[in-house]
Amino acid sequence: MTVPQRRKPGRPASDAPVPQVEQILQRGLEAFAELGYEAASVRQLNAHLGMGHTFIHDRYGSKEAFWKAVVDDSFGRVAQEVAAVLEEEGKDDLYRLITTVRAFHRAAARRPHLTRLIDYEAARDSWRLAYLYGLMGPLNEAVRPMFARLVREGQLRDIPWYLFHFAVTTEYLALRLRRCFGLTLRFSRRGSSCWKLVSRVR
Numbered sequence: 001m002t003v004p005q006r007r008k009p010g011r012p013a014s015d016a017p018v019p020q021v022e023q024i025l026q027r028g029l030e031a032f033a034e035l036g037y038e039a040a041s042v043r044q045l046n047a048h049l050g051m052g053h054t055f056i057h058d059r060y061g062s063k064e065a066f067w068k069a070v071v072d073d074s075f076g077r078v079a080q081e082v083a084a085v086l087e088e089e090g091k092d093d094l095y096r097l098i099t100t101v102r103a104f105h106r107a108a109a110r111r112p113h114l115t116r117l118i119d120y121e122a123a124r125d126s127w128r129l130a131y132l133y134g135l136m137g138p139l140n141e142a143v144r145p146m147f148a149r150l151v152r153e154g155q156l157r158d159i160p161w162y163l164f165h166f167a168v169t170t171e172y173l174a175l176r177l178r179r180c181f182g183l184t185l186r187f188s189r190r191g192s193s194c195w196k197l198v199s200r201v202r
Helices: 021-035 042-049 055-059 063-086 093-109 112-122 127-152 161-169 171-181
Strands: none
Touching: 021 042, 021 063, 021 112, 042 055, 042 063, 055 063, 063 093, 063 112, 063 127, 093 112, 093 127, 112 127, 127 161
16 A cells, blocks of 8 residues: 655645736735845745745746746736826827826725835835836836927926926835936925926916
């Protein structure tokens, strides 16, 4: 009689079903948001996913590659929601700009773990912050011409683009992202949000 081998405690069975990709990436987002990139070991991440200790290495190659896959997926979903608003036809630029900003904030609010991850990365200078800024590039390029037209038409105050960007992404992130613009800008907390700089519509 053959005695079945007992698997090690806490390790999923070899025939355990692999979660859907969406589940894997969502669990990864939650883990990075809760633990932070540096503190999250590959073993901890695999445990959070409910998978064996070699899963991330086998599927993604490294913790860095897994982090990129996680934020690509989550921010990509935000970008899709915003792009859907940008593509609406028959609306003037001011209406589209306002609804685009609202769509961005609503999409981000529905993903608290993404917001928490960005908050974590905004507190430190790293390749990850630059990567997050890069993910915003397509949205920036889509909105910037519209913003420029509204300024030329006198419908928005004539302020630098980066201030509008900071107003939308909120000040805590702006203080870090200013380096991506090559700036040494400092904001005063007195008087609060820089959104006041752009919200006066003529």
